[in-house]
Amino acid sequence: MSHNRRRVCLKSTLLFAIPICLLAAFAQPSPTHPDSIVVFAPHPDDEVIGCAGVIMQALARGAQVKVVAITSGDGFPAAAAGVTHKPVDQVGPDDFLALSRLRQTESRTALEILGGRADDLIVFGYPDSDLGNLYDSTDGKIFRQQFTKKNETYALIQKDYHTSVHGKPAPYQRSSVLGDLVELLTTLQPTEIYVTDETDGHIDHRAAFWFVRDAARQVGYKGAFYTYLVHGLPSWPFPPEITPNLRFESRKVDGEVAPRGLPWPPPRRVPLTPEQAQRKLKSIQTHNIPVIGLPNHQKEMESFVKSEEVFWTPLAHSR
């Protein structure tokens, strides 16, 4: 589409001397870019765990990069407790908002570490831990998140997406998520989409896939559609530690091949230079929230630092 538009502009300029394409550019709320990637993160941190290398490589070649945090990461009691130094059973709405604020800040900082701008983070602000319920909801029900008590989109460091575009937040409703996604894809017209895989062990990650898949179909998206894996089952990743010189491996766990439900080798492997792997590590370390009861949480995130990133293409034959 971008190529077609450029050709039309050229022809118009030649015919009328007046650069009509300039008018077209102003008519577009956000001009499309011939190389534009959107990384969807169910929670702030998933984008660097799965896609830090892809993000920094895209930025280095001059692509437009947007990271979309679908939720604010505000439904993780053990992390809210770690951030506010309270027992897990005593954290309240303000503590979850403090966690949300911190996680947004961390994602903005991580994006800068990868060579991007903090403002290229888009926060949808849907409820962490409720994405699956939202996807399954068919009766127009508006959800109230149990942790923050919020029932509409919000962001604390910046405006949430819906407020920034429409001047008011969107209710926590299935149609709101899909509507924001359809609108965003229509505006940005990305050439590559990245989202968590449908086989992921976390329901928010699976629901993110379902929502983004449905939105892509609704807008007739024809670009590349890649998925990445965070909570792979029964265990992931291998090797299970920081190994910047080694590729991801498939292994057998209790007689079952991991990662479950996905072809191996993966259809797309993106090599990272040692420098890129180190920068990925730094971007993951930006997300350094203490999580009560999960002492290995940070180490597990950092174990995604390998000599490559791996992606699947589940929609390659179904669109």
Ligand SMILES: [Zn+2]
């Ligand atoms: Zn996540």
